[in-house]
């Protein structure tokens with residue numbers, strides 16, 4: 473007999489439980505049951521069935537899924553100096569078809585690292601953020617002013633609205649200001665049709681991406697399938713919009729360098745550390761990546777605060793106390809709002825924008841006692857982790873203060889990927905997105921009380937990123 477305490481022998485990769493027998497049969501089942509939209513629930517159900525590790529094979533997609541923080545730690549520790557996540561073949565195919573360079577999201581290896589090191593300085597470093605924060609803040613203040621005008625026009629000085637589309641306009645206006653130093657006028661009474669078309673294109677691009685992840689892109693291209701046509705058309709519209717903004721600022725830049733800070737794109741041109749086509753590729757990616765990613769968590773946060781009035785009140789107290797300390801620079805002001813920051817973390821725990829983060833480990837790893845060979849696609853299921861009682865106490869409770877307790881939070885807040893030295897592949901828009909959301913909430917909560925009659929959970933659907941199936945109605949009342 474084995475002496476007590478002897479570790480169990482490591483099991484081979486082939487022994488990992490698998491969902492279903494055939495990848496193509498699984499694809500058929502997912503397709504027939506409209507499962508792409510419910511993919512986060514499928515993963516969650518499979519973890520309940522198979523335990524904390526299993527293999528998912530659907531069509532062209534084959535990967536090992538885990539949800540516990542210790543397994544996420546293993547994966548990120550084995551990611552190497554050129555971390556790689558699941559490629560999006562359809563996006564790369566579009567860039568090749570139209571002869572565009574790829575940006576960070578799609579690049580790998582040395583090319584990725586070289587661009588990333590330059591872009592980090594303007595996009596995610598504290599010094600870069602300090603410059604664009606006032607541009608985000610101006611738009612957040614304008615949104616609050618717009619809401620005041622609307623409330624004043626409504627009876628009983630209270631406004632009940634579905635804010636979904638307005639939030640998309642807010643995030644596009646804010647990111648355009650910070651990226652290009654320009655205002656689109658989306659917060660005026662009749663926003664321009666071209667920007668609306670761009671927002672529609674981002675939504676279509678995301679919705680068509682998810683099914684394309686599981687299907688052979690080459691086959692769809694060859695068949696000129698509707699899904700493929702819609703996807704390409706959406707990307708073309710996104711590129712046309714970004715190109716107009718880029719042309720505008722490029723011309724101004726050539727006429728004479730701006731005397732004051734006028735956004736991330738101008739700084740990149742000024743530094744001249746990246747070729748123009750790389751700047752364009754990355755700025756277009758930021759333009760497309762900066763809309764739904766921040767709009768949807770804002771909607772979920774407002775909803776959670778509306779149905780958790782005591783959390784809302786605690787956040788308002790924190791904001792009022794921070795402002796009472798007198799005018800300060802925005803980074804300092806934001807640093808004095810830990811509960812607000814934790815609220816965003818809490819929203820992203822329950823409603824992660826990306827339902828998984830993927831990695832190909834560069835060496836063999838042992839996950840849940842199974843040996844997983846280097847180069848295997850593995851993913852940390854963020855939606856399932858955020859709602860797992862094995863990881864979070866009372867996981868369905870919206871409780872931002874949990875993040876302020878002195879517990880072990882390592883590898884539990886992964887909505888932006890894992891951040892750590894030296895150059896990690898976490899979301900480069902993290903600081904941008906966090907600041908944009910914090911400034912929005914800071915102004916809105918300072919001015920309005922938010923309420924909702926729909927206290928039930930929101931059904932979510934997955935269209936590459938997580939969305940509400942039906943946005944909740946929210947009521948805003950001004951605080952006098």
Ligand code: HEM
Nearest residue numbers: 576577758761762765825887888889897898899900901905
């Ligand atoms: C709440 C908002 C957001 C969330 C939760 C989010 C989440 C993520 C995640 C999980 C990744 C993959 C990280 C990894 O593989 O480790 C990522 C990558 C990326 N995100 Fe975001 N994102 C958000 C907002 C933004 C914004 C506003 C921008 C643009 C300004 C942006 C641009 C990017 C880019 C370019 C990458 C690729 C980075 C690289 O591969 O080096 N994201 N994001």
